[in-house]
Amino acid sequence: xxxxxxxxAAFAFALCLGSVCVAQSTQVLHGDxxxxxPSTLHLKTASGQQTTIKLPDDIRVSLRVPAKLDxxxxxxxxxxxxxxxxxxxxxxxxxxxFPEASRGAGEGHGPMRALPGSTMTNATVAGVSTAASKGRxxMTNATVENVGASGSGRTxxxxxxxxxxxxxxxxxxxxxxxxxxxxxxxTTGAHVIVYAQRDANGGLVAQRIxxxxxxxxxxx
Numbered sequence: 001x002x003x004x005x006x007x008x009a010a011f012a013f014a015l016c017l018g019s020v021c022v023a024q025s026t027q028v029l030h031g032d033x034x035x036x037x038p039s040t041l042h043l044k045t046a047s048g049q050q051t052t053i054k055l056p057d058d059i060r061v062s063l064r065v066p067a068k069l070d071x072x073x074x075x076x077x078x079x080x081x082x083x084x085x086x087x088x089x090x091x092x093x094x095x096x097x098f099p100e101a102s103r104g105a106g107e108g109h110g111p112m113r114a115l116p117g118s119t120m121t122n123a124t125v126a127g128v129s130t131a132a133s134k135g136r137x138x139m140t141n142a143t144v145e146n147v148g149a150s151g152s153g154r155t156x157x158x159x160x161x162x163x164x165x166x167x168x169x170x171x172x173x174x175x176x177x178x179x180x181x182x183x184x185x186x187t188t189g190a191h192v193i194v195y196a197q198r199d200a201n202g203g204l205v206a207q208r209i210x211x212x213x214x215x216x217x218x219x220x
Contacts, residue, residue, distance in 0.1 A: 026207065029053070029194045036186050041206065043194060053196055053204045060208035061181035066216045067097055069154060069175055077103040079122075079141035079178075080158070080167050089155075092169040096141075097177040103143065107160050123160030181211050191217045 031045040036055075043051045072078060077098045082090035106122040123142035142158035142165075153170035169175075186192070191212040196204040 025197050027196050027198075027204065029196060029204075031192065031194075033186060033188050033190050033192060035188055038183075041186060041194070041209075043192070051204065053194055053206050054199070055183075055186075055206055059183065059206055061183065061185050062208070062210050063179040063181040063185060063213045064096070064176040064210060064216060065179060065213040067175045067177040069095075069169060069171060069173070071097055071175060071177065072154070072156070072169075075143060077141070077143045078156075080156070080169070082167055088166070090165055090167040092167050092173045094174045094176070095169055097175065098141070099179060102178070106141065109160060109163050109165065123158040123163075123165065126157050126159040126164065176216065179213075181209075181213075185211045185213070191215075 029043055029045070029051060031043040031051075034042040034044040034050055036042065039055055041053045041055055043053055045051070072095065077100070079096035079098060080090070080092045081094045082092045084090055104122075108122055110120060120141070142156070142160065153168060153173065156167045156169060158165045158167055186209065193210040195207045195209070197207055199205050
């Protein structure tokens, strides 16, 4: 489980983002910030439920900014959530573009334990394929070496030590750029994904938070 958490840290995920692979004691909460002060965040979920989460002094905050398919350049380090097709090609459901500082983190391919039937890969794009088909969800993080047009999207061949994956990205696939955030990024109304753990008193304490910048909803 710790290995999955390391991969997710690179996905900010990683992607994945997240729907994520984290330690058993970690809870993943999605929602909008109802209010926030220096030590506490009040989260409102889609069902209307409000949850109080403590904010430690060293809370890690990342941003996910809406991006475009054209922003995926040769040499870019990316994360891709996808659906494996019967011919082995992955169909992307989202793509995350990571900063240079995240390059190479958690390289490899394996299952996302929090999502049975899904996988997560950190890797590099070394070829182009037009194959695409439907299947179950998966996640791939990789460096883009080659990007090519394929139908109404692009096909990325992602390679990593000991293996490779081919991913088709349609022009409708959500693409976000991952950046570094701060406490100032935690504003009322912002959509967030909070990764939290219980303290000795049973209260939730945030470990890290992913914020959808410019009103966006982080896909993972």
